[in-house]
Amino acid sequence: MISAQEALDILDGAEQICTAEEVTATVKRMAGEIGASLGESHPLVLSVMGGAVVFSGQLLPLLNFPLDFDYIHASRYGNETQGNTLQWKVMPKENVAGRVVLVLDDILDEGHTLAAIRDKVLELGARSFHCAVFSDKVTGRPKPIQADFIGISLPNRYVFGFGMDVRGAWRNLPAIYAVKES
Numbered sequence: 349m350i351s352a353q354e355a356l357d358i359l360d361g362a363e364q365i366c367t368a369e370e371v372t373a374t375v376k377r378m379a380g381e382i383g384a385s386l387g388e389s390h391p392l393v394l395s396v397m398g399g400a401v402v403f404s405g406q407l408l409p410l411l412n413f414p415l416d417f418d419y420i421h422a423s424r425y426g427n428e429t430q431g432n433t434l435q436w437k438v439m440p441k442e443n444v445a446g447r448v449v450l451v452l453d454d455i456l457d458e459g460h461t462l463a464a465i466r467d468k469v470l471e472l473g474a475r476s477f478h479c480a481v482f483s484d485k486v487t488g489r490p491k492p493i494q495a496d497f498i499g500i501s502l503p504n505r506y507v508f509g510f511g512m513d514v515r516g517a518w519r520n521l522p523a524i525y526a527v528k529e530s
């Protein structure tokens with residue numbers, strides 16, 4: 349964990365790449381798209397802790413149709429800016445069997461996290477798998493999964509805010525920032 353001063357210094361040197369207003373408008377648009385596509389299917393919505401907590405918290409009240417909610421917890425980055433082996437902290441449960449499942453995540457980067465979640469959800473017998481990511485990083489490399497619903501595209505830089513951390517800090521910011529390029 350970094351100190352409050354280190355967190356402030358990182359923010360001071362960072363570049364804002366998406367404003368809070370753009371974030372809010374994007375979540376609203378996504379809610380409409382998700383409702384139009386899955387609103388009749390009584391989905392089980394799974395939020396991927398911890399990064400998706402803010403996205404989920406803003407999106408769920410805008411979904412005006414019946415759904416069930418649960419969370420899963422998988423982490424590949426920890427406090428680092430490079431992904432590593434996926435650590436499952438809370439696996440999807442048997443309650444996915446037979447359900448239309450919608451997974452919510454904050455960012456699709458290399459795609460390994462979401463691909464592993466898809467494989468596990470389908471292995472547990474979900475009727476279908478859908479995923480909504482607030483942001484999709486343009487990596488320039490092929491990804492093992494594409495999202496069904498995408499909020500914004502992000503440049504190939506390490507970003508934080510709106511649920512995403514930088515060395516554990518700043519998940520609470522309403523806008524999105526990219527760390528200073530070294």
Ligand SMILES: O=P(O)(O)OC[C@H]1O[C@H](OP(=O)(O)OP(=O)(O)O)[C@H](O)[C@@H]1O
Nearest residue numbers: 398399423424425456457458459460461
């Ligand atoms: O597409 P990928 O390259 O696999 O990366 C995407 C994942 O990385 C982040 O999680 P992280 O591992 O940082 O855990 P956290 O949400 O708890 O910070 C994010 O929330 C996604 O789940």
Ligand SMILES: Nc1nc2[nH]cnc2c(=O)[nH]1
Nearest residue numbers: 457505506507508512513
């Ligand atoms: N906070 C954060 N988490 C990530 N997980 C994958 N890519 C990123 C990123 O750019 N920022």
